[in-house]
Amino acid sequence: MNLREFNRRTITALLIAFMALSLSGCKGQIKVDPKNPYGLEIINTLEEYSKSVEADSSNLLVDLEKYIPGVVLDIRYATENNFTGKKIYTAPKAWLRRDAADSLLKVQQILAQEGLGIKVFDAYRPYAGTLYFYKVYGDTTFVAAPWKGSIHNRGGAVDLTLIDLATGEELAMPTPFDEFSKRASYHYTELPQEVLSNRDRLLKVMTENGFTPYEFEWWHFNIKGRERYSLLDISFEDLEKIK
Ligand SMILES: [Zn+2]
Incomplete structure (x- = not known):
């Protein structure tokens, strides 16, 4: 520090x-409040969340596995294979606000024409996760500042990579997911041509379909207009309860 x-x-x-x-x-x-120590405006009950969806249906969080048939999930925070070394999520689920999910569906369809697919590492993250990440790793270049909250907490960010649909293998990228190093940045160009072109392919398809990149992490994208979504602290289990 x-x-x-x-x-x-x-x-x-x-x-x-x-x-x-x-x-x-x-x-x-x-x-x-230990669950909201910075006093942010956070929706943390199912009732409040349902009300926000009633008021504006674009607030709906959708389950990517159902919404994007064939999407591959590798939800690292539901395993110990992540930078905290601990299981943060209770289930390997990926949820996004409806508009972001629509854009990602389009991305998947475009890529499929080239024999490529998407593998999602993380999407909506309850605010409790952001509090915990900051406790474990206090560098806000790579971990969202808990006094602001993350776009992941708003259900408007997705971490992903490209896969070869025929083999299911990930395409070569600059770093593994969540490697907090300068190589993860778009400013880093000392990379093999194949890696650069894979990174560019992901960047292009995402930015042409409603997402903006995050310069320090090649895998992270935010949906445009994300500011309109509230911070959420609703567990995956609670989201499952809504039919
Ligand atoms: Zn991210």
């Missing part, structure tokens, strides 16, 4: 403490 990062975190912590103190009227104890 460099000095600037340290200062930023200290200032953030002080601000939060100050805000909590003001809210508590300096009388009682400072109450910080």
